[in-house]
Amino acid sequence: MSGPLRVDPYEPRGLARVIESAGAGLLAFLWVLPLLYAVWTAFHPAEFSARFTLGAPLTLENFARAWEAAPFARYFLNSFLLVSLVLAGQFVLCTLAAYAFARYEFPGREIAFMLVLVQLMIMPDVLIVENYRTMSRLGILDSIPAIALPYIASAFGVFLLRQTFKTVPRELDDAARVEGANALQVLLKVYVPLARPVYIAYGLVSVSYHWNNFLWPLIVTNSVESRPLTVGLQVFSSGDQGIDWSVICAATLMTSAPLLLAFLLFQRQFVQSFMRAGIR
Amino acid sequence: MADDGSGRVAPATLIHDSSKERRWSGAAPAAAIHGWLLLLPALALLALFTHFPAVATLIDSFYSTPRGARGSVFIGLDNYQTMVEDPVFWTSLVNSIWFALGTIPISIALAILMAAWVNDRIAGRTLVRMAYFTPTILPMIAVANIWLFFYTPQYGLLEQVLGAFGAPSHNWLGSRSTALLCVIVVAIWKEAGFFMIFYLAALQQIPPHLAEAAALEGASRWTFFRRVQFPLLMPTTLFVLVNAVIGAFRTVDHVIVMTRGGPDNATSLLLYHLYQVGFSFWDTGYAAAITAVLLAILAALAFGQYFFLERRVHYR
Numbered sequence: 157m158s159g160p161l162r163v164d165p166y167e168p169r170g171l172a173r174v175i176e177s178a179g180a181g182l183l184a185f186l187w188v189l190p191l192l193y194a195v196w197t198a199f200h201p202a203e204f205s206a207r208f209t210l211g212a213p214l215t216l217e218n219f220a221r222a223w224e225a226a227p228f229a230r231y232f233l234n235s236f237l238l239v240s241l242v243l244a245g246q247f248v249l250c251t252l253a254a255y256a257f258a259r260y261e262f263p264g265r266e267i268a269f270m271l272v273l274v275q276l277m278i279m280p281d282v283l284i285v286e287n288y289r290t291m292s293r294l295g296i297l298d299s300i301p302a303i304a305l306p307y308i309a310s311a312f313g314v315f316l317l318r319q320t321f322k323t324v325p326r327e328l329d330d331a332a333r334v335e336g337a338n339a340l341q342v343l344l345k346v347y348v349p350l351a352r353p354v355y356i357a358y359g360l361v362s363v364s365y366h367w368n369n370f371l372w373p374l375i376v377t378n379s380v381e382s383r384p385l386t387v388g389l390q391v392f393s394s395g396d397q398g399i400d401w402s403v404i405c406a407a408t409l410m411t412s413a414p415l416l417l418a419f420l421l422f423q424r425q426f427v428q429s430f431m432r433a434g435i436r
Numbered sequence: 437m438a439d440d441g442s443g444r445v446a447p448a449t450l451i452h453d454s455s456k457e458r459r460w461s462g463a464a465p466a467a468a469i470h471g472w473l474l475l476l477p478a479l480a481l482l483a484l485f486t487h488f489p490a491v492a493t494l495i496d497s498f499y500s501t502p503r504g505a506r507g508s509v510f511i512g513l514d515n516y517q518t519m520v521e522d523p524v525f526w527t528s529l530v531n532s533i534w535f536a537l538g539t540i541p542i543s544i545a546l547a548i549l550m551a552a553w554v555n556d557r558i559a560g561r562t563l564v565r566m567a568y569f570t571p572t573i574l575p576m577i578a579v580a581n582i583w584l585f586f587y588t589p590q591y592g593l594l595e596q597v598l599g600a601f602g603a604p605s606h607n608w609l610g611s612r613s614t615a616l617l618c619v620i621v622v623a624i625w626k627e628a629g630f631f632m633i634f635y636l637a638a639l640q641q642i643p644p645h646l647a648e649a650a651a652l653e654g655a656s657r658w659t660f661f662r663r664v665q666f667p668l669l670m671p672t673t674l675f676v677l678v679n680a681v682i683g684a685f686r687t688v689d690h691v692i693v694m695t696r697g698g699p700d701n702a703t704s705l706l707l708y709h710l711y712q713v714g715f716s717f718w719d720t721g722y723a724a725a726i727t728a729v730l731l732a733i734l735a736a737l738a739f740g741q742y743f744f745l746e747r748r749v750h751y752r
Contacts, residue, residue: 164644164647165647165648165650165651166647166650166651166657166660167556167557168556168558173556173557173558173559176553176556176558177558177559177560179553180550180553180554180558180561180564181559181560181564183549183550183553183564183568184563184564184567184568185567187567187568187570187625187629188567188570189593190579190582190583190586190625191570191574191582193582193585193586193593194582194585197585248477249477249478249481250478252474252475252477252478253474253475253477253478253479255474256470256471256472256474256475257475260467260468260470260471260474261467261471262467262468262470262471262472263468264472265471268475268479271479271482271487272478272482274482274486274487274490275482275486276738277734277735277738278486278490278731278734278735279682279686279734280485280486281686281707282685282686282707282710282727282730282731282734283485283486283489283490283493283727284710284711284714284715284727285493285710285714285720285723285724285727286488286489286490286492286493286496286724286727287485287489288714288715289492289720290484290485290488290489305481305484305485306485306486308481309477309478309479309480309481309482309485309486311482314478339470364572364573367575368573368574368575368576368577370575370576370577370689370692371688371689371692371707371711374692375711375715385575386575386577386578386689389575389577389578389581390577390692390693393581393693394693401585401591404581404585405581405582405585408578408581408582409578411575411577411578412574412575412578412579415573415574415575416570416573416574419569419570419573420566423562423566423569426569426573427565427569427633430572430630430633431633431634431636431637
């Protein structure tokens with residue numbers, strides 16, 4: 157990524173480069189070791205789960221047994237619905253709010269913005285007790301919307317999109333209005349398309365977060381119909397029916413597979429998205 | 437932050453300017469109505485799930501937990517009194533601090549090292565970067581399951597490797613002295629690669645002529661890092677630090693999977709204790725008091741960052 161014409165004087169060369177590469181490689185190996193370990197265990201019969209011999213037979217049996225032992229298909233569907241609901245809600249609400257903050261001047265705007273930013277500090281993850289009571293009062297405990305609701309108005313999303321909308325040249329906005337577009341049309345035709353990379357970045361981060369989220373879904377859900385994968389996996393692997401490690405590893409890999417595959421395919425976008433969303 | 441470009445000089449016609457004036461100034465009541473309408477959905481949800489619960493937490497912490505026919509009554513500071521006398525609360529608080537102290541410096545140091553390595557043209561750097569980043573996108577609950585197996589007595593990989601060197605068998609997650617350490621290792625492994633990408637971005641922002649100048653002066657690689665790169669990375673370090681500290685107080689997934697706070701509360705973090713009190717003992721009054729303390733810690737961290745650190749790291 158650094159300029160090809162300039163030579164970095166501190167770039168390691170010769171032996172130093174070999175040593176540095178070896179160090180980096182060793183650390184990388186250590187970093188993927190737990191995952192490799194899980195892959196080994198999941199694809200071999202149980203008697204090889206802790207024995208590493210080259211001739212060990214490969215099998216998909218563990219995946220089949222995990223799939224049969226718990227309603228994983230339902231959990232996958234729930235996680236998918238949850239992530240879609242959160243993402244759709246976040247996109248709509250954060251876009252509208254960010255547009256107001258970026259391009260409208262009205263009394264109380266600064267106070268409203270502060271009220272939004274409060275959520276960066278007081279996250280839904282910590283307010284579990286009160287939010288549980290709220291869901292109970294609303295009568296929607298043990299449902300997918302109950303998992304999603306506290307996260308839909310995301311201060312982080314509002315902030316990120318507001319910063320992006322502010323960089324849109326006013327001339328484009330004015331031009332669209334001269335053409336007769338109203339405020340909402342300007343938002344959809346000018347601002348949203350220009351902010352596409354930010355939506356992708358924010359979307360990837362949000363999907364990863366909510367696919368992996370655990371504590372709040374664990375608290376509000378109580379049935380197969382609403383449990384996301386993470387909670388399903390925990391219920392499955394902590395059950396004391398003497399499930400062996402190979403099956404648990406297979407279930408673990410299944411849970412991680414969608415994001416892991418997406419990451420392996422779109423590695424660059426993932427890294428850049430997490431970076432873009434983080435640096436703000 | 438408040439400047440939205442309205443101060444810039446626009447070489448526009450008079451008509452253009454006046455139309456802008458009309459649309460963007462606060463005087464127009466239509467703009468105010470539009471603005472608030474656009475904000476309404478997001479603010480309503482925030483009010484319901486952030487502002488209201490935060491205030492309700494404070495109020496509830498002064499009331500008793502309703503039990504059966506007995507409703508909740510005002511009991512002043514009794515819940516806080518309970519907290520002060522609750523040894524598990526103190527253990528959890530100390531554990532959380534140790535967890536933060538154990539996780540943050542090492543993951544930041546590792547993140548810088550990883551970024552420096554991946555920034556150089558080492559062999560297989562795409563693969564290496566991918567390996568470092570992979571834990572970030574895996575569910576904590578899933579990786580905790582894998583690490584659980586990793587630490588298992590006798591069968592676990594750790595035991596096998598150590599056994600090969602003749603070390604005696606040890607129940608890593610089952611003994612008070614090592615359980616928290618095991619949890620810390622998992623957290624470091626999960627976070628270092630995430631922090632790496634911010635350092636990588638920052639390193640690539642450093643202008644190359646700085647390295648050339650330093651090399652002309654005869655500075656060693658280490659001196660260049662210590663005197664030039666590391667100071668320039670300070671804003672990144674602050675950003676990562678804030679993220680890491682907040683993360684340390686809101687991560688419990690691995691504790692729930694690996695140890696359930698045990699053995700003997702050795703790995704009970706503050707949020708885990710809150711979860712136990714709120715959803716195992718259903719003592720909502722006391723849980724509100726713990727939440728209030730947790731919120732106070734997070735608020736103190738945010739203000740500390742804003743008023744103290746913000747001005748010390750401004751290099752650019």
